[in-house]
Amino acid sequence: MADGGDVPVIGDKPVIERVAARPAEETYRSPGEWVRKNLFPTPFNSFLTVAFGLFVLFSARGLLNFVFSEERGWDAVRTNLRLIFTHAYPEEQYVRVWVCVGVVAVLAGLSLGLFASRGDGLRLRKIANGLNAAAVAIAVGIVLREPSVLVGADGETVRDGDGVVRQSFAEAMTDRWGWWLVAAIFAVIALALRRVPERSDGSPSAVQALDFAVGALAVPVISAWVYPWGHYAFADGEFIAEPGRTVAMSTKLPWTVMWVLAVASLIVGRWVRSRVDERVLARLRVVVSCTWLLVPFVLYWVVLRDPDLDWDRILTVDMPLALAFGIGGGIVLRWLTKDGIGEFGRISAVALLGLAAFHWVAAFMGWYPMLQKVRISFLLLAVMALLAHNFSGEAAKRRRLVLAWFVITTVFHYFATVMNTPSTVETPTEALIGGFAVTLVVAVFTLMLSFPLGVVLALARTSRLPIFRVMSTAYIEVVRGVPLITILIFFVVILPLFLPANMEISLFASATLGYTLFSAAYLAENVRGGLQSIRRGQYEASDAVGLSTVQRTVFIVLPQSLRASIPPLVGQVIATFKETSLLAIIGVFDILRMANSVIPAQTQFLGIKREGLLFVSLVYWVFSYMLSKQSQRLERRLGVGER
Amino acid sequence: MSISDATVAVSEELAARDDMIVCRGVDKWFGDFQALSGITATIKEQEIVVVLGPSGSGKSTWIRCINRLEAHQSGQIIVDGIELTNDLRNIEKIRSEVGMVFQQFNLFPHLTVIDNITLAPIWVRRKSRPEAEEQALSLLERVGIPEQAQKFPGQLSGGQQQRVAIARALAMEPRVMLFDEPTSALDPEMIKEVLDVMEELARSGMTMMVVTHEMGFAREVADRIIFMEEGEIVEVGTPHHFFTEPAEERTKLFLSQVL
Numbered sequence: 001m002a003d004g005g006d007v008p009v010i011g012d013k014p015v016i017e018r019v020a021a022r023p024a025e026e027t028y029r030s031p032g033e034w035v036r037k038n039l040f041p042t043p044f045n046s047f048l049t050v051a052f053g054l055f056v057l058f059s060a061r062g063l064l065n066f067v068f069s070e071e072r073g074w075d076a077v078r079t080n081l082r083l084i085f086t087h088a089y090p091e092e093q094y095v096r097v098w099v100c101v102g103v104v105a106v107l108a109g110l111s112l113g114l115f116a117s118r119g120d121g122l123r124l125r126k127i128a129n130g131l132n133a134a135a136v137a138i139a140v141g142i143v144l145r146e147p148s149v150l151v152g153a154d155g156e157t158v159r160d161g162d163g164v165v166r167q168s169f170a171e172a173m174t175d176r177w178g179w180w181l182v183a184a185i186f187a188v189i190a191l192a193l194r195r196v197p198e199r200s201d202g203s204p205s206a207v208q209a210l211d212f213a214v215g216a217l218a219v220p221v222i223s224a225w226v227y228p229w230g231h232y233a234f235a236d237g238e239f240i241a242e243p244g245r246t247v248a249m250s251t252k253l254p255w256t257v258m259w260v261l262a263v264a265s266l267i268v269g270r271w272v273r274s275r276v277d278e279r280v281l282a283r284l285r286v287v288v289s290c291t292w293l294l295v296p297f298v299l300y301w302v303v304l305r306d307p308d309l310d311w312d313r314i315l316t317v318d319m320p321l322a323l324a325f326g327i328g329g330g331i332v333l334r335w336l337t338k339d340g341i342g343e344f345g346r347i348s349a350v351a352l353l354g355l356a357a358f359h360w361v362a363a364f365m366g367w368y369p370m371l372q373k374v375r376i377s378f379l380l381l382a383v384m385a386l387l388a389h390n391f392s393g394e395a396a397k398r399r400r401l402v403l404a405w406f407v408i409t410t411v412f413h414y415f416a417t418v419m420n421t422p423s424t425v426e427t428p429t430e431a432l433i434g435g436f437a438v439t440l441v442v443a444v445f446t447l448m449l450s451f452p453l454g455v456v457l458a459l460a461r462t463s464r465l466p467i468f469r470v471m472s473t474a475y476i477e478v479v480r481g482v483p484l485i486t487i488l489i490f491f492v493v494i495l496p497l498f499l500p501a502n503m504e505i506s507l508f509a510s511a512t513l514g515y516t517l518f519s520a521a522y523l524a525e526n527v528r529g530g531l532q533s534i535r536r537g538q539y540e541a542s543d544a545v546g547l548s549t550v551q552r553t554v555f556i557v558l559p560q561s562l563r564a565s566i567p568p569l570v571g572q573v574i575a576t577f578k579e580t581s582l583l584a585i586i587g588v589f590d591i592l593r594m595a596n597s598v599i600p601a602q603t604q605f606l607g608i609k610r611e612g613l614l615f616v617s618l619v620y621w622v623f624s625y626m627l628s629k630q631s632q633r634l635e636r637r638l639g640v641g642e643r
Numbered sequence: 644m645s646i647s648d649a650t651v652a653v654s655e656e657l658a659a660r661d662d663m664i665v666c667r668g669v670d671k672w673f674g675d676f677q678a679l680s681g682i683t684a685t686i687k688e689q690e691i692v693v694v695l696g697p698s699g700s701g702k703s704t705w706i707r708c709i710n711r712l713e714a715h716q717s718g719q720i721i722v723d724g725i726e727l728t729n730d731l732r733n734i735e736k737i738r739s740e741v742g743m744v745f746q747q748f749n750l751f752p753h754l755t756v757i758d759n760i761t762l763a764p765i766w767v768r769r770k771s772r773p774e775a776e777e778q779a780l781s782l783l784e785r786v787g788i789p790e791q792a793q794k795f796p797g798q799l800s801g802g803q804q805q806r807v808a809i810a811r812a813l814a815m816e817p818r819v820m821l822f823d824e825p826t827s828a829l830d831p832e833m834i835k836e837v838l839d840v841m842e843e844l845a846r847s848g849m850t851m852m853v854v855t856h857e858m859g860f861a862r863e864v865a866d867r868i869i870f871m872e873e874g875e876i877v878e879v880g881t882p883h884h885f886f887t888e889p890a891e892e893r894t895k896l897f898l899s900q901v902l
Contacts, residue, residue: 551766
């Protein structure tokens with residue numbers, strides 16, 4: 001490797017290693033040989049294999065016995081799915097929730113279609129192996145689980161002197177024919193896949209992982225229409241269970257629509273990609289990324305809340321304000337990018353920043369009233385003014401800056417207006433939405449806010465200016481030294497006491513604020529690790545070609561350090577996602593609270609807690625696992641080729 | 644880039660009009676260790692100066708002082724009539740006049756070759772992207788690797804990377820090029836391709852200051868050779884003088900070891 005130096009280094013070890021050539025797979029003549037070499041090579045290793053194999057089998061048996069026991073009240077989960085995912089969002093407005101899911105499905109489909117890299121795909125042989133493993137696992141599970149308890153005609157379990165009466169082993173095995181059938185189907189499909197001939201060019205047959213995933217998602221969607229999963233609902237406090245029917249229309253129809261939307265947008269995305277050239281694709285990538293950033297705000301504040309807009313005020317106050325800032329700011333920025341404005345431009349920008357800061361001081365002291373959004377607008381303008389000198393000179397560049405300002409003003413004023421408008425959707429609790437949705441909403445907003453903050457903190461901590469370094473270090477160390485739950489309680493209970501009388505903050509907002517500040521400190525430390533991995537030569541080269549400190553940071557240092565810190569960053573994302581479960585403690589109806597206190601309090605399911613908790617764990621796990629898988633893919637993609 | 648009239652007026656006091664780099668009594672310490680002591684030298688416009696010397700003699704430190712990657716503690720360094728002080732504006736100005744090529748190439752690994760080259764012209768020189776790309780392609784042509792424009796540095800050989808680094812420095816249209824051991828990190832078979840590019844550059848009239856161990860390059864291309872040892876300039880002369888009749892004992896000793 002001639003450029004040994006260009007890989008970020010901590011100490012002497014490269015942080016990102018090139019993907020090593022995979023060692024040639026060892027070949028074994030027979031399965032017996034594999035078993036001998038890998039499971040029983042020495043007496044001691046054989047002992048370990050047997051001991052831990054038994055441990056695994058007994059654990060699996062325990063889990064299976066628990067999950068499939070006749071005493072389990074899975075109805076409590078099945079009937080309460082809507083509650084678990086969205087809590088008390090009103091029934092007649094529920095279409096808004098589906099619109100949110102639909103928008104995400106369409107965006108995801110489009111993004112994947114436009115940008116997903118097409119790799120070698122999943123080899124059919126590998127899929128077959130997976131199916132075979134699943135078939136074996138099911139078969140083992142069938143045999144492992146203890147025979148079912150006999151249930152009498154009255155629905156009570158049959159008991160004799162010693163306790164419950166169970167089926168005989170043979171009865172249990174025949175009773176579980178459905179599962180045997182599933183295992184057999186898997187095995188047959190696996191066999192069929194193995195027989196698919198290799199492609200004409202000799203490469204192994206494969207399907208794209210994405211196509212496979214989309215296809216796999218179709219299985220549950222179709223099964224909702226054809227397989228009698230049973231109809232379970234919980235409407236108006238009444239428990240409706242109709243085993244033997246297919247899933248309720250209000251569930252299967254929307255999910256089918258979602259699947260169709262995702263597939264359709266995937267196809268559209270691919271079609272567009274095949275039509276346009278690289279340059280247009282790069283533009284589209286920017287547009288789609290910006291849309292992803294905007295979507296959470298639109299979905300939460302516009303779609304879910306359905307704000308009750310006050311047009312009188314909008315026409316007399318909001319629109320004129322936005323126009324004034326847009327046009328006034330545009331003129332200022334255009335003037336600041338004039339040729340030869342030089343040092344005077346920078347001084348003006350700093351003065352503008354001073355003015356913006358003064359408004360905040362004045363607000364704190366109560367000197368003169370001013371709308372909050374006007375203060376923020378001034379601040380935004382000052383930031384843009386500070387960046388303006390990067391866009392001076394050419395007419396096209398100046399135009400772009402002014403255009404960017406118009407977009408920022410429009411977006412900001414739109415959301416400021418919408419967020420200040422009361423919602424028309426009424427829910428029994430203070431929160432608009434609960435259950436898993438609140439987990440997602442808090443996690444998404446926390447990450448969107450804490451990422452920039454974390455990056456700024458990391459840069460400040462490595463800054464050459466002592467004041468920044470001290471402030472950032474103090475902040476990070478203080479936050480990291482305090483338990484998250486303490487911070488949350490502080491923000492929810494104590495913060496409102498400190499706010500000025502005319503300012504209110506919702507539980508949801510203060511909790512998100514607490515999470516953001518907490519998560520930012522950890523993200524900052526992760527980013528700092530990446531910053532330290534940048535070699536001095538990169539700084540020297542940037543200086544030597546004349547880049548300014550800001551340009552060096554934005555173009556050279558941050559892209560490389562963020563890439564180097566992907567694994568810990570994703571770790572922090574997963575941690576934040578799971579830490580939202582603390583919301584249950586501070587009184588938000590999140591998914592954990594549903595399972596832990598709401599469902600067990602329903603008269604039909606009094607005290608049924610374990611099933612819900614197991615289900616909730618499963619939901620957390622599925623999402624965390626997907627995140628971690630995605631991060632591995634991202635690492636692989638960024639690690640290869642581009643270095 | 645032209646210098647404003649006021650600066651030119653100052654420059655005439657500081658240095659003669661065709662003096663590109665002037666160093667007067669430059670001292671540099673790393674802690675207690677004196678890396679440069681009393682360096683005084685002048686490099687004229689279009690001159691090719693090769694700096695030779697054993698490792699640790701302060702050659703690299705000196706060349707890095709000239710575009711302020713290291714700060715000198717006393718003495719004067721004047722580049723193209725602008726004196727290097729702590730004034731950031733002077734540093735910025737000098738850096739945009741001086742191109743630098745490093746031993747370890749220091750390409751930006753996350754950017755393609757063409758983005759490596761166009762980044763500074765677009766954001767420092769404020770060129771439009773198409774203009775910068777056109778220039779970058781012609782520079783890649785000049786260093787002989789136009790077909791590598793869309794690749795990432797990690798996909799190139801060492802020699803190709805160093806040629807991209809030269810193109811990146813040239814894209815800023817510098818008046819002086821500094822080379823800090825440009826071939827020391829290269830495999831032997833790649834050294835020639837880089838030296839060829841440097842020779843072509845020298846013939847085109849660029850002012851160059853080269854720290855190297857390539858005696859052949861020094862003999863063929865240099866107008867003058869400066870020999871350094873222990874942070875001091877020991878001997879200055881034409882290649883002919885230097886290689887055939889060196890005056891100083893230390894120079895003779897060095898030459899006997901490397902030739």
